[in-house]
Amino acid sequence: MDIPVQKRNTEMSKFTPSRYQSAVFDWFRTATSNMEYFDAPQIRHSLIIEAVAGSGKTTTGIEALKYIPKALEGIYVAFNKHIATELQSRLPENIQAKTYHALGLSICKDNIGRKLQLNADKIEVILKGNYRYKTQRWLFSPVKRIISLLKANLLDATGENILELAFYHNIELSNDYKNFSDDVIECVQYAMRESCSWQEMIDFEDMCYFPVHFKMNAHKFDFLFVDELQDTNKVQMELALMSVNEHGCIVGCGDRYQSIYAFRGADSSAIPNMIERLQADTLPLSITYRNPKSIVELVKSKFPYINIEHADWAQDGIIDSIKDEVALDMYKPEDMILCRTNAPLIEPCFALIRKGIKAQVKGRDIGQGLTALIKKMKASDVSDLIDKLVEYRGVESERLAKQEKFSLITVMEDKVDTIFALTEDVQTVEDLFAKITAIFADEIEGVTFSSIHKAKGLEAKRVFILRPDLMPHPMAMKSKQEWAAQQERNIEYVAITRSLSELHYVMQ
Numbered sequence: 001m002d003i004p005v006q007k008r009n010t011e012m013s014k015f016t017p018s019r020y021q022s023a024v025f026d027w028f029r030t031a032t033s034n035m036e037y038f039d040a041p042q043i044r045h046s047l048i049i050e051a052v053a054g055s056g057k058t059t060t061g062i063e064a065l066k067y068i069p070k071a072l073e074g075i076y077v078a079f080n081k082h083i084a085t086e087l088q089s090r091l092p093e094n095i096q097a098k099t100y101h102a103l104g105l106s107i108c109k110d111n112i113g114r115k116l117q118l119n120a121d122k123i124e125v126i127l128k129g130n131y132r133y134k135t136q137r138w139l140f141s142p143v144k145r146i147i148s149l150l151k152a153n154l155l156d157a158t159g160e161n162i163l164e165l166a167f168y169h170n171i172e173l174s175n176d177y178k179n180f181s182d183d184v185i186e187c188v189q190y191a192m193r194e195s196c197s198w199q200e201m202i203d204f205e206d207m208c209y210f211p212v213h214f215k216m217n218a219h220k221f222d223f224l225f226v227d228e229l230q231d232t233n234k235v236q237m238e239l240a241l242m243s244v245n246e247h248g249c250i251v252g253c254g255d256r257y258q259s260i261y262a263f264r265g266a267d268s269s270a271i272p273n274m275i276e277r278l279q280a281d282t283l284p285l286s287i288t289y290r291n292p293k294s295i296v297e298l299v300k301s302k303f304p305y306i307n308i309e310h311a312d313w314a315q316d317g318i319i320d321s322i323k324d325e326v327a328l329d330m331y332k333p334e335d336m337i338l339c340r341t342n343a344p345l346i347e348p349c350f351a352l353i354r355k356g357i358k359a360q361v362k363g364r365d366i367g368q369g370l371t372a373l374i375k376k377m378k379a380s381d382v383s384d385l386i387d388k389l390v391e392y393r394g395v396e397s398e399r400l401a402k403q404e405k406f407s408l409i410t411v412m413e414d415k416v417d418t419i420f421a422l423t424e425d426v427q428t429v430e431d432l433f434a435k436i437t438a439i440f441a442d443e444i445e446g447v448t449f450s451s452i453h454k455a456k457g458l459e460a461k462r463v464f465i466l467r468p469d470l471m472p473h474p475m476a477m478k479s480k481q482e483w484a485a486q487q488e489r490n491i492e493y494v495a496i497t498r499s500l501s502e503l504h505y506v507m508q
Contacts, residue, residue: 025067044248047250048282050285052287053290053291057227076096076227110219123195143187146165149169150192152205152208152209167411199214221245225251252271258456258493287309287311288309296310303489318504323508327506341414357447362451364442366418389420406479456494462504472492
């Protein structure tokens with residue numbers, strides 16, 4: 001989320017709308033002109049703003065909401081509490097900024113009343129109360145994560161859905177690396193049923209899920225603004241839509257070409273689907289205030305279907321190709337080093353550490369997933385671990401290929417390759433765990449190494465892309481489905497547009 005990109009340049013210190021922003025403001029004026037008069041004809045107006053990377057979506061939204069009549073009540077739905085708090089100080093008094101969870105919690109309170117209890121450990125409480133599962137503590141973590149994903153995507157707890165979500169999100173389902181555990185599937189199904197029956201106790205996921213699942217009565221706003229529409233999951237979108245009145249305005253803003261999470265089960269067509277569902281008007285935000293001219297021209301040449309323009313004051317920028325050994329001497333703490341997969345990030349990251357330069361790989365959850373897989377192997381030593389991972393890779397590749405789950409093969413192989421890279425100079429499995437804990441983090445100290453997926457929403461003056469030959473990823477492109485190919489194109493677009501000034505392709 002860009003808050004706000006237009007403040008980056010002194011020439012933009014005083015807000016002057018572009019022609020695209022002016023068109024958005026005109027739509028707001030027209031759509032809301034009669035809404036405050038109850039005797040005027042009322043129809044629902046909907047708008048989807050299709051914005052390119054770094055186009056000032058948040059700034060545009062805040063300025064546009066100033067055109068909402070004071071008599072109307074609106075809501076700006078944000079993705080986290082920090083963003084909501086920051087936005088509230090900049091929004092008109094008649095517009096609330098809330099997270100999806102705060103919105104859902106208020107609905108739960110209105111419908112359930114004083115009996116409502118908040119318990120972040122609700123699923124664990126349910127499992128501890130069952131004689132069969134209470135002693136199988138290893139089940140608690142995967143079951144809790146899978147139930148969270150089922151609720152977020154409004155999915156039934158079928159065996160197929162459970163298995164697919166587990167693979168998409170790197171959730172280990174057994175202590176045996178050769179076989180899945182039916183216990184997990186049965187446990188998820190049991191806990192999901194119990195969770196829905198315990199309506200007076202809710203956890204974080206229930207805040208969004210219960211209002212939608214149980215069709216609770218919700219306070220209706222006159223105006224709804226949803227940012228980063230392409231990243232909104234199904235339960236969040238339904239929660240937002242149920243919170244606007246019959247004749248209210250609905251505005252969503254996002255970039256369909258930054259949708260890169262279909263491999264996790266997300267809707268790769270979220271924006272076009274919402275346009276069709278709402279019969280919405282569409283307007284572009286095509287000027288990027290982030291990228292230099294050279295990056296914009298590169299995007300145009302690679303993705304001619306993306307309408308992107310540079311700002312009038314944009315610099316020329318630098319794009320080049322360099323050898324990996326040259327790049328290693330160039331990296332500085334402010335730099336961002338990206339790759340389609342995680343495994344190629346490991347060696348250069350540790351090379352910097354050996355030189356006394358702080359460096360880490362973004363994604364604490366990635367490290368946790370690797371640790372879980374290593375524990376699943378039950379290896380006696382590092383050599384035994386490598387042997388078991390080779391066997392695991394072969395079994396899983398064959399099984400997933402039969403199902404044509406090529407994107408999942410990419411995820412699985414990257415995990416195995418990353419562990420292989422981490423085993424260099426490691427004497428014991430315990431040393432490997434310590435190494436993983438040290439290198440993977442959410443808040444990076446020093447040079448940032450990151451997969452492209454983890455870098456979404458971030459930016460840096462200098463961006464280096466390792467192994468550009470992995471864009472598109474060969475395994476992912478084996479899929480016969482067009483959405484898979486489009487996702488690979490989107491991933492490259494996201495990578496390129498992280499750069500504020502320089503883009504360096506690092507060649508082997």
